[in-house]
Amino acid sequence: MKRLILLGGGHAHVHVLEALGRQPIPGCEVLLVSPFERQIYSGMLPGWISGHYTIEACGLNLPQLAQRAGVRFVHAAGETLDATGRCLTCNDGTRLEFDLLSIDTGSRSSIEAIGGAAQHALPVRPIETFIAGIEALLARCREARDQPVAIIGGGVAAVELAFAIHYRLASEGHSRVALQVIGDAGLPLDGLASSLQWKCLEMLNERGIHWHAGSRVVELTGQHAVLDDGTRIPAGHALLVTGAGAPEWPRASGLAVDGRGFIQVGRSLESVSHRGIFAAGDVAAYADARPKSGVYAVRAGPPLAANLRRAAAGETLAEWRPQRRALYLIATGDRHALGAWGPFGWWGRWVWRWKDRIDRGFMRRFGNPHVG
Numbered sequence: 001m002k003r004l005i006l007l008g009g010g011h012a013h014v015h016v017l018e019a020l021g022r023q024p025i026p027g028c029e030v031l032l033v034s035p036f037e038r039q040i041y042s043g044m045l046p047g048w049i050s051g052h053y054t055i056e057a058c059g060l061n062l063p064q065l066a067q068r069a070g071v072r073f074v075h076a077a078g079e080t081l082d083a084t085g086r087c088l089t090c091n092d093g094t095r096l097e098f099d100l101l102s103i104d105t106g107s108r109s110s111i112e113a114i115g116g117a118a119q120h121a122l123p124v125r126p127i128e129t130f131i132a133g134i135e136a137l138l139a140r141c142r143e144a145r146d147q148p149v150a151i152i153g154g155g156v157a158a159v160e161l162a163f164a165i166h167y168r169l170a171s172e173g174h175s176r177v178a179l180q181v182i183g184d185a186g187l188p189l190d191g192l193a194s195s196l197q198w199k200c201l202e203m204l205n206e207r208g209i210h211w212h213a214g215s216r217v218v219e220l221t222g223q224h225a226v227l228d229d230g231t232r233i234p235a236g237h238a239l240l241v242t243g244a245g246a247p248e249w250p251r252a253s254g255l256a257v258d259g260r261g262f263i264q265v266g267r268s269l270e271s272v273s274h275r276g277i278f279a280a281g282d283v284a285a286y287a288d289a290r291p292k293s294g295v296y297a298v299r300a301g302p303p304l305a306a307n308l309r310r311a312a313a314g315e316t317l318a319e320w321r322p323q324r325r326a327l328y329l330i331a332t333g334d335r336h337a338l339g340a341w342g343p344f345g346w347w348g349r350w351v352w353r354w355k356d357r358i359d360r361g362f363m364r365r366f367g368n369p370h371v372g
Contacts, residue, residue: 002028002312005088005098006071007078008105009034009062011041012280014366015301016102016308020069025312028100032066033090035077040127042157044359046331049134049164051171052356056370057363065366078105081253083274100276100311102304103250103263104297107282110245114152115219121238124157137237141169141177147236150225152217154183154190158241159200160331166207167333180210180233182217182225189340192328196338196345203332244282258285268317269304276311280304288322295326298362329355 004025006013009032020030038059047053066073076090081101088096109123117123122133141149151162162181169177181188181204187197188204188211204211212233219226225235246261256264256273262285264272269284271277281297290296303320310317329351330338337351363371 002099003097004028004030004100004102004308004312005096006030006032007034007088007101007103008281008283009036009039009060010104010106010281010283011039011297012301012304013102013104014039014060014065015298016305017065017069017071018366019302019305019309020071021065023309024070025309028312030069030071031074031096032062032071033074033076033078033088033096034062035075035091036128037062037075040131041359041363042127043329043355044363045127045131046160046164046333047356047359049161050167050331050333052335054370055131057368057372060363060366060368068367078249080249081255083254083271083277086276100308101278102308103277103279103283104281104304105247105283107244107262108247109240110242111240112245114217114240116222117220117238117240120220120222121152121240123240124161125244134239137239138165138168140237141165142172142174144236148178148180148234149237149239150217150233150235151179151181151239151241152225153241153243154181154185154188154211155241155243156189156192156328156330158183158239159188159204161239161241162204162209163207163331163333166209175208178210178234179208180212180235182212182215182227182233184214184216186213189330189338192340193343193345196340196347199345199347200330200338207333247283250283260285267319267321268307269300269320270307270311270317278304278308278311286322290322290326295328296322299323329358331355 040059044058063073076092079091080089109125111117188200189197216228217225218228224232250263251261263279264285265279267287269278280300307317325342328340335352337355339346339351360371
């Protein structure tokens with residue numbers, strides 16, 4: 001009997017589990033290996049911080065999904081991979097040999113470029129660590145209102161967190177806490193529709209959230225964020241919401257990786273260097289380069305499931321070409337949202353209702369009973 005290991009419980013693997021539940025792969029044992037028993041849907045995390053969702057509504061039960069799919073759940077973290085020897089070693093010492101391997105472990109926050117980040121910043125990844133840390137950070141903000149919060153990064157995740165934290169604290173009567181977003185672009189949401197960028201800046205200003213344009217943080221001291229030009233911005237607390245970084249283990253595994261350490265895959269999502277090993281989501285470097293976004297992880301799920309089935313049967317793999325444009329729906333704290341599709345931008349409460357409907361629908365599809 002062949003063995004397929006699903007390493008990581010990311011959004012693409014959630015689709016694989018659903019497909020296996022509908023139709024198992026004949027003659028194939030499947031294992032899901034994850035250090036976490038739930039998969040948090042990142043699109044709903046700002047809504048949880050704002051107070052619109054419970055944390056239970058934002059998570060999928062991985063052991064339950066695995067059981068429904070006839071998959072054995074292994075509660076452990078993959079630590080080292082011998083790609084040539086086809087063996088995965090977990091953090092508890094378990095060695096798992098495989099015929100096929102699919103990797104959807106996500107990315108990590110890059111902290112190396114900022115001095116003091118490891119000591120003085122809360123990274124947004126891994127999400128479970130962030131969830132535990134953000135509640136403690138909010139508690140400290142309530143106790144010491146004179147400690148400004150610096151959110152390092154100017155993309156979608158950074159902006160959503162700024163709006164969510166502001167709304168949460170303001171709704172609790174702590175609106176005096178200073179929030180600032182430090183981004184290296186001229187406007188927030190760099191790369192999205194210009195009308196949306198300007199609207200986002202206007203909304204940040206309305207809420208008293210300061211936008212530091214064209215700024216790069218090089219050091220955190222616990223009291224200040226130091227920019228590359230020497231400017232010191234008060235920052236008693238810091239959230240690190242910069243670009244995704246690759247985990248360290250793929251480079252040591254023997255797998256081909258790109259210049260940043262992400263696993264290189266072809267259009268079939270199979271490793272360009274090792275047959276029978278696949279990757280999707282943020283950990284993968286796609287043949288058709290795309291941003292590190294949950295949109296593409298979700299979209300990769302069905303073609304990944306189909307090609308894993310083909311690989312197990314010895315059939316020719318199919319190509320997947322991810323869409324060039326992704327829909328972005330960006331929560332702004334108060335049941336209002338911004339939307340972007342290519343050069344087009346929208347905003348309003350109706351955009352929030354659209355986003356909320358999509359997010360709740362995704363969670364219901366995979367059996368979350370807490371979304372209402």
